Amino acid sequence: MPLLEVQDLRTEFRAAQGSVTAVDGVSFSVDAGEMVALVGESGCGKSATAQSIMGLIVPPIGRVTGGKVLFEGRDLLTMKPRELRAVRGKGIAMIFQDPMTSLNPVLTIGKQLTESLRLHLSLNGRAARARAIELLEMVRIPAPETRLSSYPHQFSGGMRQRVMIAMALSCRPRLILADEITTALDVTIQAQILDLLRDLAAETGTAVLFITHDLGVVAGMAERVNVMYAGQIVERATTAELFHRPQMPYTWGLLGSVPRLDQARGGKLRPIAGQPPELSAMPTGCRFQPRCTHAHDLCAESPPALTAARGDTGHAQLTRCWGMQDVPRGGWLSLDDRHADQPKQEK
């Protein structure tokens, strides 16, 4: 049984005209001790997915309207608030993108660290303090005893993110949701934080759902990857497979858009034309089809499902693309097409 199993999750938000579906039938799983990535551009629904899992979608602004979130076999969506509180912290912990807005500016770091220890683990003051020092040491913050009485503004961005990691790990959770945790940081600090999270997760056996827009970061962190586009998962694969034999034209586009330090310079980048659809005006059929250079008529007619590609047996790779699937009128794409893909330069 996977540690976390999300089944057909749907989350809607209230908008000017009715409601929009930000997460539309998302299913994936995370095994114990595993690091799984959720990648996509802004607005693709990756953060809304994480917030739905944590029960942070608050009516009436947003509502989880369908699906199941099974954590150790129990559905978080049907739990009572009391039961949910018991899962948060000890079961699942979350780290957010911006450590400054997730820390309380008027409380010391020590106060905020010990709060969850006292609440969730019922430690007394002294034991909580000792554990807090231990945690700050674990995330490699120098002079932890004196740092406990500092306030968040006295810490740098990287240090604050370390505190957030310490806080997330404080109750020894089995799963951490890390939502764009290095996006606000500089590259050298990003390297420190990723290194730290990787080490600590391996050491403590904590599973991590790693949410990011940066494919480079994914390559070094995750074992499996889910690519999201316009509220749906469009490709799922092991990290090695995703980077070496990506099957979805959207993934091809993402990989072709970023210049790489390890490759020879020269040539134009291959951007994806256009922009992601508005949530309120989803295209019919495949949601990527209006931007796709390989689309056929079929793509605009009906939406493809997330299934294994034609003739692709023995892999756990799934893709949401008619061009890759063995259906009547489908299956016109092969892996070689991604190199032939040279969209016309946008004027």
Added chain:
Amino acid sequence: MSHPTPAATVAAPGDRPALLQVRDLAVDFKVPAKGSLRPANLRAVAGVDLDAYRGEILGVVGESGCGKSTTGRAILQLLKPSQGTVTFDGVELTALGRGRMRAMRRRMQMIFQDPYASLNPRMTIGDLIEEPLLVHSRATARERRAKALTTMDLVGLSTRWHERYPHELSGGQRQRVGIARALVSDPEFVVADEPVSALDVSIQAQIVNLLESLQEELGLTMMFIAHDLAVVRHLCDRIAVMYLGTVVETAGCEDLYTRPRHPYTQALLSAVPIPDPLIETERRRRILKGDVPSPLNPPTGCRFRTRCWKAQDICETQTPALTSEAAGHQVACHFPEPPAPEPAAPPAHT
């Protein structure tokens, strides 16, 4: 002032004239001081030397707070430098009066990072793009409109958007408006301050390609300020790496990326993730200790020494000057990596 002596001007690549020369530039900000009513002095840029040659893209990279944006603004005299000179096409800008400077500004423009904050939400796209012409030319309304429409076409904005407002545009389209505003007065030199950082990767690539082709088409000289080293390598001809208000290394693009000589440049390059799991897991990273020190209280001597694995006593007492042993490759370090062997091997690829 413990500033290193300005480095000797390096021979221009291909003997092009330097359109822009920056020497010993410093910018100070007054910030509230702890425990005192008198403000403290924060030196955001502390003695920067830069050259931009006609028709090239000069990349300026560094992490937040290194002074790269401040340098860009001080070059355009949007911030008043407290020291040093900025010479543009033989004219010393820091000495110019307001009127003369305004006339110069037609020739030097800026593209800003945030396409949301840099456009007036109450103006139409057409008016936004025409606005610089009101300041910089005596064109008639009809001429301005015609120029705005050609510029929209140039940056890949449909002229149908002319009467629309910024909120109706996506981030990528807004950035095209920002670029059009910078280019409508036909400048020779453009400072692009993190123009793609706020955009998603697929849109980012569109804008990078646009800047690349505009530069070729119009023969622009560009200063491209960014923190994304892969984008900078893709776009730029020469690169200056900044750390805590100083330039620590400048070199031709391939030279810098294949043979970084300053320890900070090495660490910066090794920190960039590469979208390939095999390479990522094999790679040995140089992870720097600690954080960038505060510019209010910078380290003595070499500013990088507090995070440097090579630091010795001399780094604390003597500020290394930006000097060059190999042509066109300058480095400010007491213990740099040796330069490329002189009879330079041809580049690894063509």
